[in-house]
Amino acid sequence: MARKGSAVHGRGSMKHLLFRAAIVLAWVSSLLLVLVIGYLIFFLLLRGLPTLGTDLFFGDTPAWAALSGQMPVWEGIWPACVGTLALIFMSAGISIPLGISGGIYLAEYGRGKSKHLLTFFIDVLAGTPSILMGLLGFAAILFIRNVFGIQARTNLLLASLCLAFLVLPYIIKGTQMALEGVPDALRMTGFGLGMTRAQTIIHLLLPGAAKGIFSGIILALGRAAEDTAVILLTGVVANGGIPRGLSDKFEALPFHIYYLSAEYQNPQELSQAFGTALVLLCMTSLLFISAHFIHNQLEKRWK
Amino acid sequence: MQRFARETLFHGTTAVCALICAAIVVTIFAFLAYFSIPLLEDGRLISILSRSWRPFQGNFGILPMIAGSLCLSLSAMVLAYPLALGICFFAHGVGPRIPGKIILALVHFMTSIPTVVYGFVAVFLLIPTLRTTLIRGSGFSWLAASLTLAVLILPTIVLFIHTQFSLIEPRITQTTCALGMTTSQRLFAVTMPLSSRGLFAAAILGFGRAMGDTMIPLMLTGNAPLMPLSPLESLRTMTAHIALVVATDSQGAAYQSLFACGIILFLITFAINLGLRWLEKAARYTEGGV
Amino acid sequence: MEITSDTAIDVNDFCLHFGDTKILNHVTMRCKKNTISVIIGRSGSGKSTFLRSLNRLNETFPQCSSSGTIKVFLKKNWVDIHAGTMRLEDLRHQVGMVFQSPNVLPMSIKKNMTLPLALVADMPRSERCMAMEQALREAQLWDEVKDRLKDQAATLSGGQQQRLCLARALALKPEILLLDEPTASLDHKAARRIEELIIGLGKRYTLVVVSHSLRQTRAIGEEIFVFREGRAEAAFSREKFLNCDPARIMEELF
Numbered sequence: 001m002a003r004k005g006s007a008v009h010g011r012g013s014m015k016h017l018l019f020r021a022a023i024v025l026a027w028v029s030s031l032l033l034v035l036v037i038g039y040l041i042f043f044l045l046l047r048g049l050p051t052l053g054t055d056l057f058f059g060d061t062p063a064w065a066a067l068s069g070q071m072p073v074w075e076g077i078w079p080a081c082v083g084t085l086a087l088i089f090m091s092a093g094i095s096i097p098l099g100i101s102g103g104i105y106l107a108e109y110g111r112g113k114s115k116h117l118l119t120f121f122i123d124v125l126a127g128t129p130s131i132l133m134g135l136l137g138f139a140a141i142l143f144i145r146n147v148f149g150i151q152a153r154t155n156l157l158l159a160s161l162c163l164a165f166l167v168l169p170y171i172i173k174g175t176q177m178a179l180e181g182v183p184d185a186l187r188m189t190g191f192g193l194g195m196t197r198a199q200t201i202i203h204l205l206l207p208g209a210a211k212g213i214f215s216g217i218i219l220a221l222g223r224a225a226e227d228t229a230v231i232l233l234t235g236v237v238a239n240g241g242i243p244r245g246l247s248d249k250f251e252a253l254p255f256h257i258y259y260l261s262a263e264y265q266n267p268q269e270l271s272q273a274f275g276t277a278l279v280l281l282c283m284t285s286l287l288f289i290s291a292h293f294i295h296n297q298l299e300k301r302w303k
Numbered sequence: 304m305q306r307f308a309r310e311t312l313f314h315g316t317t318a319v320c321a322l323i324c325a326a327i328v329v330t331i332f333a334f335l336a337y338f339s340i341p342l343l344e345d346g347r348l349i350s351i352l353s354r355s356w357r358p359f360q361g362n363f364g365i366l367p368m369i370a371g372s373l374c375l376s377l378s379a380m381v382l383a384y385p386l387a388l389g390i391c392f393f394a395h396g397v398g399p400r401i402p403g404k405i406i407l408a409l410v411h412f413m414t415s416i417p418t419v420v421y422g423f424v425a426v427f428l429l430i431p432t433l434r435t436t437l438i439r440g441s442g443f444s445w446l447a448a449s450l451t452l453a454v455l456i457l458p459t460i461v462l463f464i465h466t467q468f469s470l471i472e473p474r475i476t477q478t479t480c481a482l483g484m485t486t487s488q489r490l491f492a493v494t495m496p497l498s499s500r501g502l503f504a505a506a507i508l509g510f511g512r513a514m515g516d517t518m519i520p521l522m523l524t525g526n527a528p529l530m531p532l533s534p535l536e537s538l539r540t541m542t543a544h545i546a547l548v549v550a551t552d553s554q555g556a557a558y559q560s561l562f563a564c565g566i567i568l569f570l571i572t573f574a575i576n577l578g579l580r581w582l583e584k585a586a587r588y589t590e591g592g593v
Numbered sequence: 594m595e596i597t598s599d600t601a602i603d604v605n606d607f608c609l610h611f612g613d614t615k616i617l618n619h620v621t622m623r624c625k626k627n628t629i630s631v632i633i634g635r636s637g638s639g640k641s642t643f644l645r646s647l648n649r650l651n652e653t654f655p656q657c658s659s660s661g662t663i664k665v666f667l668k669k670n671w672v673d674i675h676a677g678t679m680r681l682e683d684l685r686h687q688v689g690m691v692f693q694s695p696n697v698l699p700m701s702i703k704k705n706m707t708l709p710l711a712l713v714a715d716m717p718r719s720e721r722c723m724a725m726e727q728a729l730r731e732a733q734l735w736d737e738v739k740d741r742l743k744d745q746a747a748t749l750s751g752g753q754q755q756r757l758c759l760a761r762a763l764a765l766k767p768e769i770l771l772l773d774e775p776t777a778s779l780d781h782k783a784a785r786r787i788e789e790l791i792i793g794l795g796k797r798y799t800l801v802v803v804s805h806s807l808r809q810t811r812a813i814g815e816e817i818f819v820f821r822e823g824r825a826e827a828a829f830s831r832e833k834f835l836n837c838d839p840a841r842i843m844e845e846l847f
Contacts, residue, residue, distance in 0.1 A: 019487045022389075026397040026487075029389030030406050036454060037409060040416075040424050047427075101320030109314060110321070120580070121325035127576050128569070129515030131542045132331055135565050138549060139334035142558075165327050172324060189696045191653055194686035194713040194765065196306055198313035203708060204698065226417035229517035232546050254419040261426050261522060277423050281416065288415030306712065307680065 041281075047271070048278030056275040057081065072241055077276050079242045083156075083250040084225055084283075086243060090160035091167060091224045096217060099168050103175025103213075108201055126169035134233030137162040154235035157246040162230045167220035174216015178209035211294050218291040222284050228254040238263075253280045335569055338562040351563050356528035363560040367530045369567060371538035374531045375445060375520060376513035379452035380460075384506055386453070387460035395468050395494075396486035407465065413458045422522035425451040430523070437535060443525030446534040452519050460509040467501030468494055500586045504579055511575040514568070517542040541568050600666065601626040601769060601799040602647065604825075607661035609639075609646060611654065616642045618823035619661070624816065626666070629795040631810045632803045634820030640803045641693075643820065644771050647801065648688040649674060649681060667768055686713050689762035690771045694778045695754035697746035702738050705746045706761055714765055728764035732756045733790060752783025759790065770794070772802045776809065788813050811835060 058066045059075025066073045073079055102122070106115060137158045144152045182205050190200030206213075236255045243250040253276055260273035342351055353364030390410065394403040425447060434442035471494050479489040495502065517540075520526075525537030526547060539547075541564040548561045602624040609617035617639050624630045632640045645651045647663060663674050667687050672679050698705050706725040710716040716724060729735040734756040738749070746757060755775060762770060772791070776784035791813050794800060804810045810817055817834045819827040829837070 015492075019485065019491055022392055022487045022491050023397055025385060025389035026392035027389075029386040030393040030398060030402070032386065033390060033406065033409065033457070037413060039428075040421075043424060043428055044420070098320050098323060101317045102324040105317035105321035109317060118321050118325045121328050123580070124328045124573060124576050125324065127511060127515075127572050128328060128331065129517070129542060129572060131515070131517045131545050132335075132565055132569060132572075135545060135561075136327075136331045136334060139338060139562070142338070143334065168324055168327070185694075185696050186698075188650065188653065188692070189698065192648070192650055192685060192690045192692070193709045193761070194682045194684075195709070196310040196682050198310045199306065199712045201313075203712065208699070222415060226419065228419050229542070229546065232517075233549050254417060257419050257423050258518065258522065261423050273423070277420050281420055284415045284417055285412070288412065292411070306715070307682070 044274065044278050044281065047274040051271045051275035052278065056272060056279075069242070077253065077256060077272065077279070079240070080251040080253045080256040080276070081279075082242045083236070083240075083252040084254075084280075086156060086250065087160055087163055087231070087252060088221055088224045090156070091163035092217070092221060094161060094164035095168050095171055095220060098164070099171025099216075099220075100175050100213060102168075103172045104179065104201060104206075106172070107176045107179035108197065108205070122169060122172055125165070126173070130166055130227055130229040131233070133162045133166045134230040136165070137230070137234040153247075154233070154249075155247045156235065156243050156250045159231050159234035159236065159250070162234050163224045163227060166227060166230055167223045170220040170223060171213075171216050174219065175209065175213050178212025178216070179205055181212060182208040211297060215291050215294045218287050218294070222287040222291070225287070226254055226280065226284050228252075228258055231255055253283075332566075332569060335562055335566045339559070339566050342559055342563060351560060354530060356560075363557060365541070365544065365560050365564055365567075367528050368539050368541045368544045368564060371445075371520075371524070371531050372514055372540040372542065372568075375448055375452065375524070375538065375540055376510050378445070378449040378534070379456060379513045380506060380510045382449060382453035383457045383460055383509055387457055387464060387505070387509075388502075390457075390461050391464045391468055392487065392490050394465065395472060395490060397490070407461075410458045410461045413454075414462075418455060418516060418518045419522075421451055421455050422519045425519075425523055441525060443523055443537055444535055445524060445531055445538050448520050448523040448538075449534065451523055452513050452516060455516065455519060456509045456512045459512045460505045463505040463508055464498075464502060467498040467505070471497050500582050504582045507575055507578055507582075511572060514571060514575075515542065517546055521546055599625045601628075602666070602801070603662075603664040603671075605662045605664075607646065607659065607663055609642060609651060609657070609659045611651075612656040616823055617646065617659075620823070620825050622818055622825040622828065624799065624801055626799050627796060628815045629791065629800045629802060629813055630816045630818065631814035632801065632818045632820055633805075633807070633810050634826075636805075638820040639823040640820045641773050644690075644773050644801060644803050647674075647769070647771055648685045648690055650685070650690070652681075665769060682713070686765055687767050688769045688771060689765060689767035691755070691758050691762055691773065691775050693774045695751060695758050697749070697754050697757055700746060701743050702746050702749070702757065703742040705757060706764055709761060710764055724764050725760075728760040729757075731763050731794075732760035733786075734760055750783070751779050752786060755779060755783070755787060756790070759787075763794075767798070769799045769801070772800065774803050774805050777805055784809075807839070 054063050055076070057063070057076045057078045058073050061071045061073045061076065065071040066076070066078055106119060106122075110118060137154065141152050141154055141158065144150055179201075186204050186208065187200060190204045191197075195203070231250075231252050232255065235249050236252050237249045238251070238256070238259045240249040240251050257273055257276050257280065260269055260276070264270045264273060351363055352366055354366045355364045356367060390406060394407050396403075398406070429447055429450065430442040433444065433447055434440075437446070468490075475489065475493055475497070479493055484492075520540040521543040524539060524543065526539045526543055527537035528539045528544070529537070531538040545561050545564050548557050551557075600623050604620055604622050607617060607620045608615065620639075620643060632643065634640050642651060646659065647665070651657050651659075659675070664671050665674060665684075665688065666672075667679075672684075674684055698708065700708070703725065706728065707721045710721045710724055711718075714724075726735060726739075729738065734753060737753060738744075738757075746754065749757060755778075759775075775791075776787050779787065788809060791800060791802065795813075795815065802813065804814075811834070814834065815831050817829040817831070818825050819829075
């Protein structure tokens with residue numbers, strides 16, 4: 001351990017150099033990070049802010065007519081917004097009950113080997129690339145076509161299901177960690193009074209874990225909003241309008257950004273791409289900030 | 304008693320849900336395996352693992368894609384890791400307190416930026432820059448994707464190392480300060496060695512994250528199905544390949560390459576998962592729960 | 594002591610392990626009905642663990658295993674609590690427990706009382722308020738809280754919280770009450786109040802109290818059991834205990 005004032009020349013200076021290098025690295029990387037992210041956001045705001053307005057969303061169609069579904073939107077990103085909202089809503093509807101139940105089981109009922117195994121598979125799920133989740137949906141359609149002969153196609157329902165599977169780990173982990181954070185004394189009180197485990201969980205533990213669970217849900221929603229790989233394989237299209245039903249194709253904001261970045265035909269479409277990127281970024285940032293806010297509230301509660 | 308019936312129902316329902324969640328990966332693997340079975344027929348496996356991808360000539364080799372994924376992910380990880388380490392040093396004492404907290408908050412915020420937005424900004428900011436300075440041609444290249452991917456996986460690595468440091472720092476800071484060590488001495492000479500397993504795990508985690516990404520390779524590499532020989536040239540990853548094949552809707556033989564990519568990707572992520580678990584277990588035994 | 598029509602709890606050769614560690618070592622003892630039985634001993638002698646064995650609460654901890662029998666006299670029948678004839682939750686319904694630190698639920702005072710009544714006693718809504726008032730009166734807390742039932746239970750003082758926990762247990766109409774060092778976390782005045790309560794309850798319920806103080810044991814104990822290293826080493830009736838030389842007791846215990 002070299003003391004600052006007593007560096008011996010030769011032996012001490014090599015290590016001295018390393019320590020200095022670490023300091024340089026720290027400052028350089030931090031500055032670099034701030035520059036890169038700062039410039040990214042600045043660039044988006046620069047090119048995207050001017051495009052924000054009803055034109056971006058509805059094109060030439062009057063806003064009210066578009067919102068009430070009376071007239072279709074041709075030049076705006078409203079159908080993509082609807083598609084993304086539909087995806088978020090539906091994947092949430094599937095993954096929330098499934099994930100919370102699974103998380104409850106792992107936190108409160110699971111024991112020993114079976115818990116170990118279940119946790120392992122769910123960890124693998126968490127690490128699975130999103131393209132494979134989309135491939136699952138795609139393969140399912142192929143399978144149904146080959147084996148059952150039904151002319152199935154990729155659609156909103158399939159995409160929502162695959163997205164739900166993708167975000168499941170966020171909800172399971174959120175629920176499990178929130179429940180494990182509830183003090184054991186509460187469980188003992190419940191059991192001591194003669195409550196069944198289900199009663200203890202529902203009436204005593206879940207209210208205490210609610211904020212953590214909610215935080216996990218918001219992370220899941222953000223993930224569902226931004227994912228592109230899954231929907232690429234399960235039915236997203238560039239110009240499908242507003243999906244009328246579960247078996248329809250659909251548009252989505254992240255895909256719209258990708259599509260325009262590759263295939264834009266004129267400056268207007270490019271501007272629209274920037275506007276869309278800004279809109280999506282705002283959406284995910286909002287979700288992030290609310291999750292962070294809730295998380296902080298949670299930290300204060302159990303102290 | 305009604306409540307006992309409810310208890311059984313509740314227990315059963317949660318158990319079934321946990322089982323379903325666990326079964327999803329199994330189902331993925333099952334489908335991948337099912338569609339990869341034709342590959343095991345006479346010599347198809349060899350041809351799939353060839354270097355040549357020319358679908359119209361009947362060549363469906365995916366070796367370039369495997370190499371592309373590995374090269375891109377490795378290079379992104381190598382770029383991101385030192386920066387991530389530097390940021391953690393900064394946040395743990397090398398930098399002043401408030402800027403340190405701001406940097407960490409920024410890194411947290413980065414996790415909410417959609418991948419497609421990173422790719423989008425890179426297409427209109429990074430690619431033109433590269434086109435005029437380094438690369439002849441379109442600018443879509445291994446380098447462009449690598450730089451952007453490094454930015455994408457940076458938060459993953461930073462937050463993991465940050466967690467490791469946060470476990471160790473409180474225990475040793477007073478001692479090392481009392482001994483007269485500077486911050487960077489402490490970080491470099493004490494904290495890092497103590498969290499060596501965690502540092503290794505962070506690298507693996509970053510690598511895994513890079514392997515699994517689809518959009519950045521898709522948007523920035525140029526997607527040429529050739530062996531990656533130079534960072535200034537185009538390549539294709541397995542993930543982008545899957546997306547492209549599905550999009551082009553070509554013949555059945557091309558689909559097999561798709562599932563071959565899928566299974567290889569799955570096995571690699573599975574292996575990474577096992578590796579991380581093993582590291583965690585080993586850490587718990589030797590370091591006593593660090 | 595033999596089993597007489599007087600006995601409420603009969604423990605025979607009971608052992609308990611957590612993993613490989615033996616906590617209770619062939620405990621054999623009997624508690625009389627409608628009597629205050631006090632258990633004293635050094636810390637680590639297994640008193641609280643023994644108490645928790647009586648309502649099988651130890652089983653909520655991992656790697657718990659036990660042997661031997663514990664029988665309790667509930668609803669005019671002898672029940673072997675490990676035999677499986679009575680459900681765990683029903684056992685805990687009829688053998689109530691008050692813990693060392695008051696563990697009020699993070700809810701209003703009213704909810705603290707009515708939730709167990711609704712969930713465990715299956716009591717219809719119309720009867721709950723009356724049962725709550727009755728129990729709160731029994732715990733001598735009614736007058737202090739009747740105007741603030743909607744307040745959070747955590748706003749009560751330590752002594753009041755402990756009396757709330759007592760009322761909560763009493764509302765479920767147990768026959769046996771287990772109290773684990775009920776005044777350990779309370780100040781002198783509040784402790785005295787609880788001790789008076791306990792003496793009053795002793796005529797109507799079978800009470801088993803783990804105590805940490807000799808003074809308290811002398812104040813409330815009708816039958817006294819001394820625990821040492823996981824065994825019930827000695828048993829005294831009240832007279833014998835009071836006539837004992839304090840120095841000798843200290844020696845025996847410590």
